[in-house]
Amino acid sequence: MxxxxxxxxxxxRAKLRxxxxxxxxxxxxxxDYASYILNRLKEGxxxxxxxxxxxxxxxxxxxNPIKLAEEARALLIREGS
Incomplete structure (x- = not known):
């Protein structure tokens, strides 16, 4: 999301990188995981x-772009723990 x-x-529209x-x-x-997520979004x-x-x-x-960055950071920290 x-x-x-x-x-x-x-x-x-944007470049993936x-x-x-x-x-x-x-x-x-x-x-592999990034390709999997992108393929799921394409299939949907x-x-x-x-x-x-x-x-x-x-x-x-x-x-809000700041809230988006905070949510992404929280997700990465949660999965990294």
Whole structure:
């Protein structure tokens, strides 16, 4: 969900390598886990991958970017413990 909200905050389309949530997943979960999450989002028709870019296919309320960063940090700390 955090990945979708960050993508919505960035206008609905961005390069994967610029998404902080995706980079955090790569760092903590590894490439296999990041690919798994991205594939699940594609299968659910929530995102569409166009080369290096990923785009939202529906509407997601972006929310507050500071709150988004705090939620991502809390998630990483909880899973890292």
């Amino acid at each position: 955090l990945l979708l909200r960050e993508l919505a905050y960035r206008g609905g 610029y998404l902080k949530t995706y980079r955090a997943i790569l760092e903590w979960g590894g490439e 028709s929530l995102v569409k991958v166009e080369g290096d870019y990923v785009a939202l296919t529906g509407r997601v309320q972006p929310g």
